[in-house]
Every structure is written in structure tokens, then in C-alpha cells.
Amino acid sequence: xDIGTAVGKPFSDIKTLVIGxxxxxxxxxxxxxxxGYMIRVANRTMNNDNSLPGxxxxxxxxxxxIKYIVxxxxxxxxxxxxxxxxxxxxxxxxxxxxxxTGSTELMQEQLTSIILGGLAAAAGLIVLGIILYIIGxxxxxxxxxxxxxxxxxxxxxxxKENLRNFFTGSFIVAIIVAIIIAxxxxxxxxxxVGALAFLPGGVIIxxxxxxxxxxxxAVAIVSILAEGYPHGTPVQGPQAKxxx
Numbered sequence: 001x002d003i004g005t006a007v008g009k010p011f012s013d014i015k016t017l018v019i020g021x022x023x024x025x026x027x028x029x030x031x032x033x034x035x036g037y038m039i040r041v042a043n044r045t046m047n048n049d050n051s052l053p054g055x056x057x058x059x060x061x062x063x064x065x066i067k068y069i070v071x072x073x074x075x076x077x078x079x080x081x082x083x084x085x086x087x088x089x090x091x092x093x094x095x096x097x098x099x100x101t102g103s104t105e106l107m108q109e110q111l112t113s114i115i116l117g118g119l120a121a122a123a124g125l126i127v128l129g130i131i132l133y134i135i136g137x138x139x140x141x142x143x144x145x146x147x148x149x150x151x152x153x154x155x156x157x158x159x160k161e162n163l164r165n166f167f168t169g170s171f172i173v174a175i176i177v178a179i180i181i182a183x184x185x186x187x188x189x190x191x192x193v194g195a196l197a198f199l200p201g202g203v204i205i206x207x208x209x210x211x212x213x214x215x216x217x218a219v220a221i222v223s224i225l226a227e228g229y230p231h232g233t234p235v236q237g238p239q240a241k242x243x244x
Contacts, residue, residue: 003177005050006223007185010216013052020055020215036064038222042148045226052219068144071156075139079132086125141175142166145229165230174228178221185220189213 010017020037024030033055040053040061055061142165143156155161165171189210196202196209 002050002227003181003224006220006227007181007216009050009052009223010219013054016052016054017212017215020219021211023055024215025211031069032065033058033061034065034218035068036061036066038218039064039068039144039148041219041222042145042226042229043151045223046149046229046231050223067147067153067156071143071147072140074157075143076133076136079129079136082125082132083129086122086129089122089125138163138166141225142171142229145225148226149229149231168230170228171225171230172228174224177228178224181224182217182221185213185217 010020020034023033023037037053037055044051044053139159139162142162143158146158146162146165147153147156149155193206193210196206199205
């Protein structure tokens with residue numbers, strides 16, 4: 001795993017780096033381009049090409065970004081439903097408690113039982129929701145990597161395959177390394193931005209540096225994850241064919 005190459009990749013093409021930074025700071029545009037670009041980075045990395053892909057063919061970037069968002073939403077539906085039900089149970093319990101005011105002793109006992117039952121159910125559902133959220137996050141990461149590898153949208157929802165690919169030694173190591181790098185770079189940026197805040201115009205400079213590092217972190221993390229993901233012989237997608 002070449003960490004230096006992954007971190008230095010964004011700086012290998014300054015023009016592309018500048019374009020990426022500009023796109024990241026434009027609302028809506030960033031949502032419709034950056035996710036698709038990260039899929040492009042992953043696909044190229046899995047094809048053993050450590051060069052930084054360009055932003056050509058924005059149509060494909062937008063389509064891939066939308067697919068990225070759809071994958072993330074769909075795989076989080078179970079956790080979202082359970083958590084909404086849990087919140088509903090808690091709200092029902094609170095409303096029932098309010099209704100107890102002025103009730104007879106028997107009614108208060110009955111309402112108390114209902115409230116306690118609702119809270120117990122809510123607690124259980126919250127725990128289940130958290131578990132489903134973790135599973136959903138795992139499936140999203142692995143599903144997006146599998147889509148980037150195969151260029152087949154359906155592969156993002158191949159649950160068994162994606163779970164198997166996630167729990168491989170190389171990918172777990174890649175995730176740990178990616179997290180450490182993200183924490184270290186974020187910490188460094190925090191120190192720099194904090195120091196610049198005391199200088200005239202330092203806040204603006206600090207924000208620019210923060211955006212630059214944000215793009216660098218995103219590309220580095222995706223590159224590391226793609227390198228560690230079981231990819232065998234990836235499909236050479238249209239994103240990987242484009243020339244910067």
C-alpha cells in the first residue's frame with residue numbers, strides 16, 4: 001500500500017487539483033460532481049493506474065454522482081425506518097405523559113404502563129437502528145467500491161458479496177490507514193487554520209487551505225480504499241479511459 005502516492009496524487013496535476021477545489025466550494029455542483037469523481041479515482045486506482053483522473057465528461061460524473069447518492073440512500077433505508085419508529089415511540093410516550101395530568105389513579109397507572117412500554121420499545125429500536133446504521137455504512141462503502149470496480153450498478157447491492165469483500169484483511173487495513181491519515185491531516189489543518197486566524201486575512205487563507213486539504217484527503221482515502229479493496233481484474237470503465 002503506497003500511502004505516499006495516495007496522499008501526493010492530488011498534487012500530481014495542479015490543473016485538476018484547482019478544478020476539484022473550485023467544484024467543491026460551489027453548492028449543488030459539488031454534490032453532482034465530486035462523488036462521481038471519487039468513483040472515477042477508485043476505478044482508475046483498481047486498474048493499477050495511480051495518475052490523477054481529470055474532470056472531462058461531466059455527464060458521466062453527474063450520472064455516477066447520482067448513483068452514489070442513490071446507493072447511500074437505499075442502503076440506509078432500513079436503519080432510517082427503525083430510527084423513525086423509535087422516535088415515534090418516544091414522542092408517543094411524551095404525549096401520553098402529558099395526558100396523565102388530571103387523570104384518575106387507575107388511568108395514571110395504565111398510562112404509566114403504556115409510557116414505560118413505549119420507552120422500552122424505543123430503546124430497543126434505537127439499539128437496532130444503530131446496528132442497522134453500522135451495517136448500512138459498511139454496505140455503502142463496499143457497495144460503492146464494488147460499483148467502481150465492476151461499473152455495474154447492481155453490484156452495489158450485492159449484499160453477500162459486498163460484506164465478504166469488506167471483511168477482507170487488505171480492506172480492513174486500508175480502512176484503518178485511511179482513518180489515521182484523515183485524522184492526522186485534519187489535525188494538521190486545524191493547527192494551521194488556527195494559527196492563521198491571528199493574522200490579517202488569515203481566516204480566508206485558512207479556509208482556502210482547508211478546502212484544498214479536504215480534496216486531498218478525499219482523493220487519498222478513496223485511493224487507499226480502492227487499493228485495498230479486493231478487485232482482481234477490474235472493469236476498465238469509461239471514467240478510467242478519459243484523459244485529463
